[in-house]
Amino acid sequence: MKPNIRRGLIVACTAMTLTAVADTAVTVPEASATLSSPLERQTNPKLPKVHYTNQTKIIKDCPIHWNYPREAVNDQTWPAGPSTGSKIVGVRYTTAHYALVRDGQRQRAQTAPWWGWIEKDCLLDKVARKFPRVERPRDRASQPDPEDYAPRLDDWWATGGNNIPKRVDITPSHRPIKGQVSVGTAGTIRNGPNKFAIGNVGPGWTFQIARSQCRRLDGQPYKPSQWIFGYSPDARRWGWVQAAHLPACTS
Structure with a gap:
């Protein structure tokens, strides 16, 4: 009986060993799959530009x-x-x-x-x-x-x-007018900063603004790329004009 028991133990141990080896063989690829591949490490390419017109x-x-x-x-x-x-x-x-x-x-x-x-x-x-x-x-x-x-x-x-x-809303909400500046160069009126074009202003035109002086909240001049809200009587339009076209706002 003992030899049979010994053989049974050997078979059982062998089966356990094979199972362990088999489990190891399965888990190694799974572990390696969690590592990012070169493709996964690449950043997503930029989407093509929107065709606006x-x-x-x-x-x-x-x-x-x-x-x-x-x-x-x-x-x-x-x-x-x-x-x-x-x-x-x-x-x-x-x-x-x-x-x-x-x-x-x-x-x-x-x-x-x-x-x-x-x-x-x-x-x-x-x-x-x-x-x-x-x-x-x-x-x-x-x-x-x-x-x-x-x-x-x-x-x-x-x-x-x-x-x-x-x-597109070409009639932005009105605000109280507190000052005005002169337009230096032709520029676009937008319905929001860098948003949809809704009209234009021309040199020498008046642009009425919602502040007594054309300055930022911190009292500093605007940067040319910043946008200023106001009303153009010539265009009969409220909207945002870039400060680059309003010399008094950048100096």
Whole structure:
């Protein structure tokens, strides 16, 4: 009986040893799998830039207005259309009759302003669109883009910084006026600091502000890149203008 017991013990011990070896063989790869691979250690690549505007041809000569045309607005314009240097524009968003567009020709030449309002009837593709967030998205200026590739956006809607459409408000809340400064150079009016363009200011225009002096809360001059809230009587528009266009605010 003892030899049988000895053999049984040997078999049992051998089985336990094999089981332990087998367990070790399984757990080692699992442990190594928890270590980050070179691919996992890489940072995620940046997403492609958002394609904000819908490029389209201007089908007839039309003026582009500095500000939304209405009564008592200082109606500054520049020419655009087939017979001008501004033949193609990018639609940012639309209203019932007008489109807020970017004139790439003027932007490349750094001739401010390059954002402005044009009648939608002047455009081949009269809508804003949401393009896929890919490198070099197809944007056909010579024909309307396919709806299944770049769906049109309703009036007052534009693509935001995360490529999600947002409603554009061109009438920011009013504030009490306490002072005013003179505009030095042409600049864009925005509905928030570095947000959607809604109009423009021109040299020599008055910009009314919500403070008696154009200074930051700490009493220091603004940096040229900072934004200042106020009202432009010439544009008949409340909004933010960059301090770079308001010399009294940076000196």
